[in-house]
Amino acid sequence: MNANVYLPALARIAGIEEETRGARAIKTFRIEFPEGGGFDHECGQCAMLSLFGKGEVMISIASAPAVKEYKQFSIMKSGRVTTALHDLDVGDVIGIRGPYGNQFPLDQWKGRNLIFVGGGVGLAPIWPVIQTAVANADDFGSITVFYGARSSSDIMYKADFEELARKAIVQLSVDGAEDGWKGYTGFVPANLMDKAPSPDNAIAITCGPPIMIKFVIQNLQKLGFADEQIYTTIENKMKCGVGKCGRCNVGKDYVCVKGPVYSWAELKTLPQEY
Amino acid sequence: METILKKERLSEWVAQIGARATVFAPAFADGIWNFCAVAADTKVEFDHGNTVRPAKGFVFPQREVLYRFRQESGKAPELMETLPAAAPTVVFGVRPCDGRAMVRNDKVFTCGFNDPYYQARRDQVVFVGLACSEPPSQNCFCLSVGGSPHSEDGLDVLMTELDGRYHVKAITAKGREIVEGAAALLDKAQAADGKAAAKAHADADKHPQRALATMEKVAAGLKEHFDSPKWDELARACIGCGACTYLCPSCHCFDINDEITSNVPLTGERVRTWDNCQFPDFTMHSSGHNPRHDTGARLRQRVSHKLLYFVENHNIQQCTGCGRCISHCPVGIDIVRVATEVSGQ
Numbered sequence: 107m108n109a110n111v112y113l114p115a116l117a118r119i120a121g122i123e124e125e126t127r128g129a130r131a132i133k134t135f136r137i138e139f140p141e142g143g144g145f146d147h148e149c150g151q152c153a154m155l156s157l158f159g160k161g162e163v164m165i166s167i168a169s170a171p172a173v174k175e176y177k178q179f180s181i182m183k184s185g186r187v188t189t190a191l192h193d194l195d196v197g198d199v200i201g202i203r204g205p206y207g208n209q210f211p212l213d214q215w216k217g218r219n220l221i222f223v224g225g226g227v228g229l230a231p232i233w234p235v236i237q238t239a240v241a242n243a244d245d246f247g248s249i250t251v252f253y254g255a256r257s258s259s260d261i262m263y264k265a266d267f268e269e270l271a272r273k274a275i276v277q278l279s280v281d282g283a284e285d286g287w288k289g290y291t292g293f294v295p296a297n298l299m300d301k302a303p304s305p306d307n308a309i310a311i312t313c314g315p316p317i318m319i320k321f322v323i324q325n326l327q328k329l330g331f332a333d334e335q336i337y338t339t340i341e342n343k344m345k346c347g348v349g350k351c352g353r354c355n356v357g358k359d360y361v362c363v364k365g366p367v368y369s370w371a372e373l374k375t376l377p378q379e380y
Numbered sequence: 381m382e383t384i385l386k387k388e389r390l391s392e393w394v395a396q397i398g399a400r401a402t403v404f405a406p407a408f409a410d411g412i413w414n415f416c417a418v419a420a421d422t423k424v425e426f427d428h429g430n431t432v433r434p435a436k437g438f439v440f441p442q443r444e445v446l447y448r449f450r451q452e453s454g455k456a457p458e459l460m461e462t463l464p465a466a467a468p469t470v471v472f473g474v475r476p477c478d479g480r481a482m483v484r485n486d487k488v489f490t491c492g493f494n495d496p497y498y499q500a501r502r503d504q505v506v507f508v509g510l511a512c513s514e515p516p517s518q519n520c521f522c523l524s525v526g527g528s529p530h531s532e533d534g535l536d537v538l539m540t541e542l543d544g545r546y547h548v549k550a551i552t553a554k555g556r557e558i559v560e561g562a563a564a565l566l567d568k569a570q571a572a573d574g575k576a577a578a579k580a581h582a583d584a585d586k587h588p589q590r591a592l593a594t595m596e597k598v599a600a601g602l603k604e605h606f607d608s609p610k611w612d613e614l615a616r617a618c619i620g621c622g623a624c625t626y627l628c629p630s631c632h633c634f635d636i637n638d639e640i641t642s643n644v645p646l647t648g649e650r651v652r653t654w655d656n657c658q659f660p661d662f663t664m665h666s667s668g669h670n671p672r673h674d675t676g677a678r679l680r681q682r683v684s685h686k687l688l689y690f691v692e693n694h695n696i697q698q699c700t701g702c703g704r705c706i707s708h709c710p711v712g713i714d715i716v717r718v719a720t721e722v723s724g725q
């Protein structure tokens with residue numbers, strides 16, 4: 107990467123997948139670097155995407171570290187930059203800098219049962235962990251993926267889920283009743299209670315809307331998960347990505363550097379201001 | 381290296397340095413004291429209290445172009461890096477609280493990821509400090525935050541006013557360079573001069589200042605009372621103007637925005653500007669969710685950053701007790717009072 111931390115590298119959009127539609131549509135962008143460019147990343151890390159004339163936005167890297175040819179970002183249309191990104195086409199060139207932040211401690215989870223609990227676009231930050239775990243399934247116990255969306259048409263990575271279901275236990279849910287829906291009907295925390303995974307030798311990783319995370323953590327605790335067995339990620343407004351612009355902090359931690367990944371044991375020692 | 385400069389030769393020394401570097405010194409302009417560029421024939425005298433604006437602007441300007449961009453329609457963008465071509469700069473009359481703030485700014489900008497814009501300017505600037513013989517403001521509290529009216533931290537040279545002369549001590553290599561370069565003007569200090577300087581420093585320490593409990597006590601108290609209702613009470617009058625942080629010598633928060641100069645082809649600059657934790661949109665997510673959604677939470681952030689979070693991360697307070705945020709707050713919000721009342725110390 108550049109010696110100048112603020113100067114992005116240029117990279118090409120090689121593919122765009124429309125995941126969901128509507129006012130808050132989600133698209134997945136596949137970004138390719140020119141020969142010899144790019145950077146390696148770890149599960150959970152983020153990158154700053156740049157659209158010149160619009161600004162920058164920090165997005166978690168949704169592709170697995172093992173995938174070197176490209177990086178994938180699933181982006182919900184939300185602010186100025188993400189809206190402009192949604193208007194781009196394959197072949198357009200954007201700026202990218204990173205990787206930023208810490209990582210999920212997959213190495214420490216060898217031999218454990220992994221339980222992922224995602225909601226909405228919150229599947230993206232944990233997707234590289236799921237992919238890496240599944241690709242190294244021998245290193246882990248069982249792998250379970252809970253995922254919920256508002257409706258079946260709001261489910262991300264639909265095609266990938268079919269593939270995933272062959273290698274992991276998949277528990278899908280939609281918020282409201284739908285004809286022909288075979289999964290669970292109701293919110294993600296309720297689906298979690300319904301299936302009641304055992305905390306024995308398990309690690310739970312959750313990401314989604316703040317309100318969902320709150321209830322998922324409460325329910326995991328009810329199921330007997332200890333604080334050290336629960337992991338989540340924090341999202342905050344970011345500008346620099348390198349611990350200097352001062353806005354992404356939760357207490358003493360700049361999330362862009364110390365986060366986004368936290369165990370609940372660590373997170374509860376920080377002020378609840380996020 | 382300790383030397384003596386006769387007061388009447390100060391302007392000569394400044395002029396000599398001015399031949400090789402841009403020199404700034406405190407001057408009274410537009411009704412306030414500020415660092416102003418010194419022209420060749422200016423008579424320099426130190427009779428300022430403290431400048432309204434801190435010295436941080438020399439290394440972290442209010443507005444800095446990070447790079448320029450250009451994009452023909454249908455083509456890839458081009459980026460043109462604009463690292464500052466910083467020229468040698470010597471700043472006179474820097475108060476010790478601003479010097480100590482520079483140590484804090486160094487921690488922010490050069491630890492972890494190095495900030496090349498800050499670094500380029502920092503490498504080129506020499507800070508010539510001026511010890512305070514008495515607190516320049518009724519809101520000074522440097523002694524309570526580990527500093528002193530004659531602290532050398534972050535300064536390259538420290539000048540102390542004596543009878544008819546200045547005691548001039550070079551602290552860093554950069555400082556020695558400008559002192560050694562003026563051997564004809566600066567005499568070697570004698571033992572008596574050193575004693576006189578030490579006495580001036582000791583006298584300065586005796587002047588009463590505002591007082592805050594120890595670093596450890598304040599930090600522990602702020603941590604314990606994070607949820608105190610006092611934050612809201614004490615912040616109620618805040619109008620969110622941001623004067624407190626813009627004028628703080630160690631506040632470093634910034635924003636990054638694109639400024640477009642032409643639409644076709646697309647040309648413009650990515651610019652960083654000072655930003656402010658007292659503004660609601662500083663932390664507001666694009667969803668509308670705001671982790672620091674009211675003035676109480678924002679005052680808590682400002683005070684806790686200075687006196688708790690920075691201590692947790694670097695084991696020093698970020699506030700250096702200059703008193704500017706107190707003197708210039710239009711509604712009288714006072715960091716000493718707030719920290720004392722909330723922490724119960």
Ligand code: SF4
Pocket residue numbers: 624627628629630631686698699700701702703704705706715
């Ligand atoms: S917080 Fe206030 S008193 Fe402390 S250094 Fe900043 S402006 Fe000065």
Ligand code: SF4
Pocket residue numbers: 617618619620621622623624625658705708709710711712713
């Ligand atoms: S100077 Fe005073 S009124 Fe203005 S933002 Fe700071 S605390 Fe609020």
Ligand code: FES
Pocket residue numbers: 343344345346347348349350351352353354355360361362363
């Ligand atoms: S994004 Fe600037 S400090 Fe984290």
